[in-house]
Amino acid sequence: MKIIQVNSYQDMSQRASQFIINKISNNNALKLGFATGGTPKGTYELLIEDYKQNQTSYQNITSFNLDEYIGLSKDHPNSYHQYMEQILFQHIDIPKANIHLPDGLATDIALECKNYEELIEVNGGIDLQILGIGENGHIGFNEPGTSFDTLTHVVKLAKSTREANARYFSNINEVPTHAITMGIQSILKSKEILLLVSGENKAEAVKRLLTDDVDSNFPASALKKHPRVTIIADKLALSNA
Numbered sequence: 001m002k003i004i005q006v007n008s009y010q011d012m013s014q015r016a017s018q019f020i021i022n023k024i025s026n027n028n029a030l031k032l033g034f035a036t037g038g039t040p041k042g043t044y045e046l047l048i049e050d051y052k053q054n055q056t057s058y059q060n061i062t063s064f065n066l067d068e069y070i071g072l073s074k075d076h077p078n079s080y081h082q083y084m085e086q087i088l089f090q091h092i093d094i095p096k097a098n099i100h101l102p103d104g105l106a107t108d109i110a111l112e113c114k115n116y117e118e119l120i121e122v123n124g125g126i127d128l129q130i131l132g133i134g135e136n137g138h139i140g141f142n143e144p145g146t147s148f149d150t151l152t153h154v155v156k157l158a159k160s161t162r163e164a165n166a167r168y169f170s171n172i173n174e175v176p177t178h179a180i181t182m183g184i185q186s187i188l189k190s191k192e193i194l195l196l197v198s199g200e201n202k203a204e205a206v207k208r209l210l211t212d213d214v215d216s217n218f219p220a221s222a223l224k225k226h227p228r229v230t231i232i233a234d235k236l237a238l239s240n241a
C-alpha cells in the first residue's frame with residue numbers, strides 16, 4: 001500500500017481528484033468505482049471544477065457504486081443514487097446509461113446482488129475503485145466479520161454505522177437497517193484502489209490498517225492483499241499511526 005500524506009481535507013481532495021483525472025486522461029473509457037460518504041465529496045467537487053475548466057469528458061466512462069441502502073427509492077434524498085446525482089453526475093457529461101448502483105428497492109434482492117456483480121464482470125471489471133473507510137474499518141458496507149470471499153450481498157448495518165450515518169437523516173430510526181454492498185472480494189477484484197481518509201475520527205482505523213494483521217474483524221485489512229492500493233490520508237487521520 002502506498003501512502004500519500006497530505007496536510008488537510010482540501011489537500012486530500014486535490015490529490016485525489018488529480019489522481020482520478022490522470023487516470024481518465026490515460027483511458028477515457030475508464031471503469032470507475034465510486035464511494036459515497038462525506039470523505040469523497042471534496043474530490044467530486046474538484047472533478048466538477050476540472051470538468052468545467054478543462055472539459056475532461058466522461059462520455060465513455062462507466063461507473064459502479066459500492067453500495068445502496070435497502071428500502072430507499074432512487075429519488076429518496078438519502079439514497080446513494082441521489083447522493084451521486086446531486087454531488088457529481090448531474091454536473092458532468094456521463095451518460096445515464098453508464099451509471100450503475102445497486103437497486104435498494106429490487107423485489108428480488110438476492111437476484112439484484114447477483115446481477116450487479118455480473119454487470120461489473122461483463123463490463124470488464126473496475127479499473128479504479130475509490131474507497132472511504134468507516135470508523136470500525138468497514139469498506140463499502142462490509143462490516144467487521146464479513147468474509148473476504150464475499151461478492152455483492154446484503155448486509156445488516158452495524159449500530160455504529162447507522163449512528164455515524166444518522167447525521168444525514170432526521171433521526172436514527174430513519175436510517176435503513178440493511179444495505180446492498182459490493183463484497184470484499186468484489187472490491188479486491190478492482191484493478192486499482194484509491195482509499196481516501198481524513199480527520200481525527202479515522203485515526204484509530206488508519207492505525208489499525210497500517211499495523212494490524214489481515215483479519216476479517218477489520219475489513220479494510222483485506223486491502224493489504226491487493227497489489228495496487230494508494231492511500232491519501234491527511235495529518236489528522238495519520239495522527240495515531
Ligand code: GLP
Nearest residue numbers: 035036037038039132133134140
Ligand atoms: C459509509 C459508506 C462507506 C463510507 C463510509 C465512511 O457508511 N457506506 O462507503 O466510506 O461509511 O463515510 P464517511 O466518508 O462519511 O466517513
